[in-house]
Amino acid sequence: MSVMMKPLFSYAGGKSRYLKHLGRYFVKTNTYVEPFVGAGSAFCYMNYYSLASKFVINDINHHFMKLYADIKSNHEDVLREALAISNEYRSIDEREVPYFISDQRDLYNANPTSGRCLFFANRAFGAILGVDQQGRLEGAFGYHLDRRSKGKIISVKDVEEWAKALQNTEILSGPYAKVRVPGNSIVFCDPPYRGVTVNYKTKFDDADYTALFNWCSELANDPTISVIMTNYSDGLFFEGLCRDDGRVLVEYYDSCFTNGPKKLRGKEILMVWNSLGPTQRQGKLTVTRDSASTHRPLESKAE
Numbered sequence: 628m629s630v631m632m633k634p635l636f637s638y639a640g641g642k643s644r645y646l647k648h649l650g651r652y653f654v655k656t657n658t659y660v661e662p663f664v665g666a667g668s669a670f671c672y673m674n675y676y677s678l679a680s681k682f683v684i685n686d687i688n689h690h691f692m693k694l695y696a697d698i699k700s701n702h703e704d705v706l707r708e709a710l711a712i713s714n715e716y717r718s719i720d721e722r723e724v725p726y727f728i729s730d731q732r733d734l735y736n737a738n739p740t741s742g743r744c745l746f747f748a749n750r751a752f753g754a755i756l757g758v759d760q761q762g763r764l765e766g767a768f769g770y771h772l773d774r775r776s777k778g779k780i781i782s783v784k785d786v787e788e789w790a791k792a793l794q795n796t797e798i799l800s801g802p803y804a805k806v807r808v809p810g811n812s813i814v815f816c817d818p819p820y821r822g823v824t825v826n827y828k829t830k831f832d833d834a835d836y837t838a839l840f841n842w843c844s845e846l847a848n849d850p851t852i853s854v855i856m857t858n859y860s861d862g863l864f865f866e867g868l869c870r871d872d873g874r875v876l877v878e879y880y881d882s883c884f885t886n887g888p889k890k891l892r893g894k895e896i897l898m899v900w901n902s903l904g905p906t907q908r909q910g911k912l913t914v915t916r917d918s919a920s921t922h923r924p925l926e927s928k929a930e
């Protein structure tokens with residue numbers, strides 16, 4: 628079996644590790660819409676299994692959306708620049724690595740080219756990559772920067788796979804609520820984690836989570852749209868919204884995420900409207916089974 632298409636950089640909140648849970652709700656559809664795409668682990672999954680004929684991706688981080696747009700239109704140029712910086716990087720002394728990487732961020736912000744964006748994001752190793760008040764690409768260093776691995780840096784194969792996948796993809800950059808969702812879609816919403824203090828520098832408070840939940844709920848009034856939303860669960864907040872909605876299928880899985888220098892363990896909540904799953908994938912084989920016994924919507928609050 629071929630290797631799964633991969634994100635081009637490691638990203639705080641990336642969902643690669645959780646695809647075994649999420650992927651059970653990803654089935655064949657016309658359009659796959661991801662309004663908070665980040666590094667795109669679920670987008671990779673949908674592409675790898677050829678589960679949609681069209682894709683729409685969006686993120687408020689315009690740097691990454693520009694990177695994807697440039698890879699779509701001319702991945703050779705992006706690769707050429709990223710590989711040239713990688714060669715320079717390989718020749719520096721180990722002690723210089725953190726300075727070299729943060730210099731790349733500053734050089735990129737002074738002259739934002741996508742090859743440098745790719746190199747910087749790829750080397751920042753899970754640093755919280757966000758956008759600062761001035762719109763510059765921000766990467767908070769300290770805990771994550773990998774000082775050891777100077778081996779394989781940019782994977783030509785990964786970039787080429789992205790270039791291919793993006794040909795069929797509409798690339799947007801803005802707030803999620805501006806994304807238009809057609810019928811016969813799967814929408815996957817992975818907003819920033821609620822309650823996590825170090826974030827992408829975007830504001831997302833409880834009013835925003837409620838507004839997003841309502842946006843998902845409204846989309847689901849169209850029975851041909853399946854909506855999946857995930858987040859950190861404190862056992863109360865999202866559960867209350869789901870109870871009031873009354874149509875949401877809820878599942879939990881264990882998660883581990885980074886909050887500043889700390890690793891936190893917790894429960895992740897998966898909320899699904901108009902569920903099309905769960906399915907189990909082995910290689911390219913998709914088996915659908917009845918979900919009724921193990922999964923059910925949270926009941927509405929008793930009046």
Ligand SMILES: C[S@@+](CC[C@H](N)C(=O)[O-])C[C@H]1O[C@@H](n2cnc3c(N)ncnc32)[C@H](O)[C@@H]1O
Nearest residue numbers: 640641642663665666667668687802803817819
């Ligand atoms: C948890 S991350 C998504 C990670 C992604 N699923 C992955 O696997 O890489 C959340 C993303 O939401 C984006 N974001 C934050 N506020 C947003 C908004 N109002 N509209 C669209 N995107 C937003 C952030 O820039 C970040 O990339």
